[in-house]
Amino acid sequence: xxxxxxxxxxxxxxxxxxxxxxxxxxxxxxxxxxxxxxxxxxxxxxxxxxxxxxxxxxxxxxxxxxxxxxxxxxxxxxxxxxxxxxxxxxxxxxxxxxxxxxxxxxxxxxxxxxxxxxxxxxxxxxxxxxxxxxxxxxxxxxxxxxxxxxxxxxxxxxxxxxxxxxxxxxxxxxxxxxxxxxxxxxxxxxxxxxxxxxxxxxxxxxxxxxxxxxxxxxxxxxxxxxxxxxxxxxxxxxxxxxxxxxxxxxxxxxxxxxxxxxxxxxxxxxxxxxxxxxxxxxxxxxxxxxxxxxxxxxxxxxxxxxxxxxxxxxxxxxxxxxxxxxxxxxxxxxxxxxxxxxxxxxxxxxxxxxxxxxxxxxxxxxxxxxxxxxxxxxxxxxxxxxxxxxxxxxxxxxxxxxxxxxxxxxxxxxxxxxxxxxxxxxxxxxxxxxxxxxxxxxxxxxxxxxxxxxxxxxxxxxxxxxxxxxxxxxxxxxxxxxxxxxxxxxxxxxxx
Amino acid sequence: xxxxxxxxxxxxxxxxxxxxxxxxxxxxxxxxxxxxxxxxxxxxxxxxxxxxxxxxxxxxxxxxxxxxxxxxxxxxxxxxxxxxxxxxxxxxxxxxxxxxxxxxxxxxxxxxxxxxxxxxxxxxxxxxxxxxxxxxxxxxxxxxxxxxxxxxxxxxxxxxxxxxxxxxxxxxxxxxxxxxxxxxxxxxxxxxxxxxxxxxxxxxxxxxxxxxxxxxxxxxxxxxxxxxxxxxxxxxxxxxxxxxxxxxxxxxxxxxxxxxxxxxxxxxxxxxxxxxxxxxxxxxxxxxxxxxxxxxxxxxxxxxxxxxxxxxx
Numbered sequence: 025x026x027x028x029x030x031x032x033x034x035x036x037x038x039x040x041x042x043x044x045x046x047x048x049x050x051x052x053x054x055x056x057x058x059x060x061x062x063x064x065x066x067x068x069x070x071x072x073x074x075x076x077x078x079x080x081x082x083x084x085x086x087x088x089x090x091x092x093x094x095x096x097x098x099x100x101x102x103x104x105x106x107x108x109x110x111x112x113x114x115x116x117x118x119x120x121x122x123x124x125x126x127x128x129x130x131x132x133x134x135x136x137x138x139x140x141x142x143x144x145x146x147x148x149x150x151x152x153x154x155x156x157x158x159x160x161x162x163x164x165x166x167x168x169x170x171x172x173x174x175x176x177x178x179x180x181x182x183x184x185x186x187x188x189x190x191x192x193x194x195x196x197x198x199x200x201x202x203x204x205x206x207x208x209x210x211x212x213x214x215x216x217x218x219x220x221x222x223x224x225x226x227x228x229x230x231x232x233x234x235x236x237x238x239x240x241x242x243x244x245x246x247x248x249x250x251x252x253x254x255x256x257x258x259x260x261x262x263x264x265x266x267x268x269x270x271x272x273x274x275x276x277x278x279x280x281x282x283x284x285x286x287x288x289x290x291x292x293x294x295x296x297x298x299x300x301x302x303x304x305x306x307x308x309x310x311x312x313x314x315x316x317x318x319x320x321x322x323x324x325x326x327x328x329x330x331x332x333x334x335x336x337x338x339x340x341x342x343x344x345x346x347x348x349x350x351x352x353x354x355x356x357x358x359x360x361x362x363x364x365x366x367x368x369x370x371x372x373x374x375x376x377x378x379x380x381x382x383x384x385x386x387x388x389x390x391x392x393x394x395x396x397x398x399x400x401x402x403x404x405x406x407x408x409x410x411x412x413x414x415x416x417x418x419x420x421x422x423x424x425x426x427x428x429x430x431x432x433x434x435x436x437x438x439x440x441x442x443x444x445x446x447x448x449x450x451x452x453x454x455x456x457x458x459x460x461x462x463x464x465x466x467x468x469x470x471x472x473x474x475x476x477x478x479x480x481x482x483x484x485x486x487x488x489x490x491x492x493x494x495x496x497x498x499x500x501x502x503x504x505x506x507x508x509x510x511x512x513x514x515x516x517x518x519x520x
Numbered sequence: 521x522x523x524x525x526x527x528x529x530x531x532x533x534x535x536x537x538x539x540x541x542x543x544x545x546x547x548x549x550x551x552x553x554x555x556x557x558x559x560x561x562x563x564x565x566x567x568x569x570x571x572x573x574x575x576x577x578x579x580x581x582x583x584x585x586x587x588x589x590x591x592x593x594x595x596x597x598x599x600x601x602x603x604x605x606x607x608x609x610x611x612x613x614x615x616x617x618x619x620x621x622x623x624x625x626x627x628x629x630x631x632x633x634x635x636x637x638x639x640x641x642x643x644x645x646x647x648x649x650x651x652x653x654x655x656x657x658x659x660x661x662x663x664x665x666x667x668x669x670x671x672x673x674x675x676x677x678x679x680x681x682x683x684x685x686x687x688x689x690x691x692x693x694x695x696x697x698x699x700x701x702x703x704x705x706x707x708x709x710x711x712x713x714x715x716x717x718x719x720x721x722x723x724x725x726x727x728x729x730x731x732x733x734x735x736x737x738x739x740x741x742x743x744x745x746x747x748x749x750x751x752x753x754x755x756x757x758x759x760x761x762x763x764x765x766x767x768x769x770x771x772x773x774x775x776x777x778x779x780x781x782x783x784x785x786x787x788x789x790x791x792x793x794x795x796x797x798x799x800x801x802x803x804x805x806x807x808x809x810x811x812x813x814x815x816x817x818x819x820x821x822x823x824x825x826x827x828x829x830x831x832x833x
Contacts, residue, residue: 266616267615267616267618276618276619279619280619285522286619287522288524288616290524290832290833291522291523291524291832301522302522302523302524302832303521303522303523304521304522304523304526304675304679304773304829304830305776305777305778306777306778
């Protein structure tokens with residue numbers, strides 16, 4: 025209630041009690057509490073609103089999401105409803121100049137990652153030249169021997185990349201990790217925008233926000249460009265693990281938006297090194313498969329023999345060049361946490377350019393000296409398993425207890441190559457609406473955020489002008505994952 | 521259209537239709553027993569017989585009393601054809617259909633599914649058997665209405681139609697057969713007041729009593745009941761009507777094939793069978809035999825549809 029009615033009885037904005045801790049980068053306000061570039065209109069409009077109107081915006085955002093959430097997510101869970109990814113209606117704004125640098129850095133990075141995967145499964149130059157240690161690469165859990173020798177159309181292994189960025193206390197964007205296997209979340213970007221356009225149409229128009237709705241068309245175009253036979257009208261399908269997968273709603277969404285068939289493993293069959301789907305009127309050949317299942321499940325002849333999600337013989341089809349797949353088999357080597365340490369070297373090696381986006385300082389614990397240094401002060405570091413993704417197995421030193429630290433230490437000593445360590449990054453914060461239970465009881469508080477932009481690689485790179493901003497809704501929390509109290513915001517990239 | 525999707529559409533629709541007929545059959549039989557107390561010690565035996573489920577029933581139940589029968593046919597998930605099982609199967613097939621059916625249809629089906637998980641035998645005591653089935657029938661009407669008014673008339677609709685109409689043809693013939701079994705007619709009863717009562721109940725359970733009266737007036741005769749339920753081309757729950765709808769959908773599906781395919785021999789045979797007989801003849805030469813022929817024809821046609829369009833491996 026503190027921020028809704030002043031002593032004189034006049035309504036004051038929710039903005040009133042907002043304060044950011046020192047030493048943390050605030051995305052909307054600079055050190056003298058002035059709006060940062062691009063944020064002026066949002067602050068003027070949203071936070072000068074009468075509290076009642078502001079509350080109404082929050083309430084209608086809630087309503088819209090519940091309605092859309094019901095429509096999309098009712099099935100799956102035992103009770104017939106799945107959780108809705110919480111949405112914060114204060115947008116995250118990125119001005120045109122900042123975006124220009126980000127975009128160039130993202131394209132540079134994804135081109136290098138793609139070149140790396142193609143090289144690793146091709147001639148292996150970067151290994152022969154000693155830029156990336158061969159034993160480190162062969163030890164990657166995501167290295168796929170079966171991908172050696174596959175030459176995808178356009179040389180593209182990485183068609184879709186989701187690059188996780190964080191902003192440090194210095195205000196710079198750092199690459200936290202790369203996701204080049206089956207990155208998800210783009211449907212939230214598009215859905216969030218649909219809701220925001222209804223909530224604050226005037227503000228959006230005045231702010232000149234760049235559109236995100238082209239993404240499915242761009243993805244479709246990239247997939248078409250990968251058609252192996254150069255067909256002008258290739259048949260494309262999206263391979264999903266099925267309705268019980270947590271990202272199924274995204275698979276349905278994207279297949280509908282692109283107007284392509286949504287298939288499961290049981291729909292597919294390989295005959296004479298060609299890939300087909302089983303249509304009621306017979307077999308229909310597939311030219312490009314956008315797969316949203318992991319390598320392990322893709323082809324039971326080559327990977328897990330017990331998998332029912334994929335299709336036997338797919339690897340042979342790819343090898344024969346009779347179909348293309350996005351993303352390619354074995355791309356996980358490029359988002360391995362140990363390989364990550366070599367990404368700046370990769371950019372220099374393949375592109376002869378200096379990296380535009382910095383990475384977080386990374387200690388490879390396979391090196392005995394480095395390991396000794398890190399183990400001395402384990403409580404100061406973030407420890408990550410090299411082959412995992414999605415935040416699994418990450419230990420944050422300063423937040424870990426004695427027991428967890430001791431266990432981590434033991435695991436590192438037992439298998440040093442399986443871990444890396446990084447300094448703790450003070451993630452930037454963003455004004456976020458926090459409800460405190462009562463009716464008009466909401467206030468603005470700083471909450472930590474990260475950012476996942478999406479990069480597409482076809483005949484040329486295409487970057488979605490926006491991305492998924494995730495926010496840790498619990499006070500002080502650095503964990504933005506939806507399973508642990510995370511939410512999302514719309515991300516506004518402004519026109520130049 | 522993918523075979524898997526066609527199959528999900530077919531089985532979603534077919535199971536809903538099956539659940540609805542089960543509910544109708546159970547309802548009418550239950551109420552027949554009230555109106556005309558059985559002379560037989562095993563009043564439910566005919567119902568178990570026509571579904572071929574006597575053995576399955578005997579596995580879990582010792583006596584065929586009302587409570588056991590209601591439980592077996594409505595609630596028991598060990599019985600794959602109980603009303604609840606059919607609803608579960610329909611809904612589980614529909615999970616993969618979110619982009620082929622309307623969100624309204626999904627939501628309503630999912631609601632019915634969620635409700636069905638809560639069903640307990642106490643419902644037959646309070647609110648009671650009548651209210652339970654009346655409610656259930658409303659749910660099926662609503663689903664049918666949503667389907668009719670929200671699904672585009674494309675190949676997805678046609679595969680649902682196949683499932684519905686095949687099930688309907690089979691079930692309406694079963695319903696007539698119940699009557700045949702129910703009262704192995706003692707000569708003195710034919711045409712008697714009890715007999716009339718039972719035929720009226722059969723008509724009512726197919727929602728056909730009013731259609732009957734409009735066409736044939738108040739007096740109920742067996743041949744006319746058979747005429748309405750098997751041969752009437754305008755009554756939506758008659759076998760002939762269902763087969764005509766089925767033929768339309770099957771031909772539309774066939775017409776979309778990139779290469780011409782031979783006509784459905786099983787459908788032809790069923791249509792020939794239906795067109796060769798009139799109701800009086802059927803009764804004279806043996807109603808039960810004729811109904812069995814229809815049911816066998818439906819099974820063969822279902823198998824043909826499966827092999828041609830739905831089978832995935």
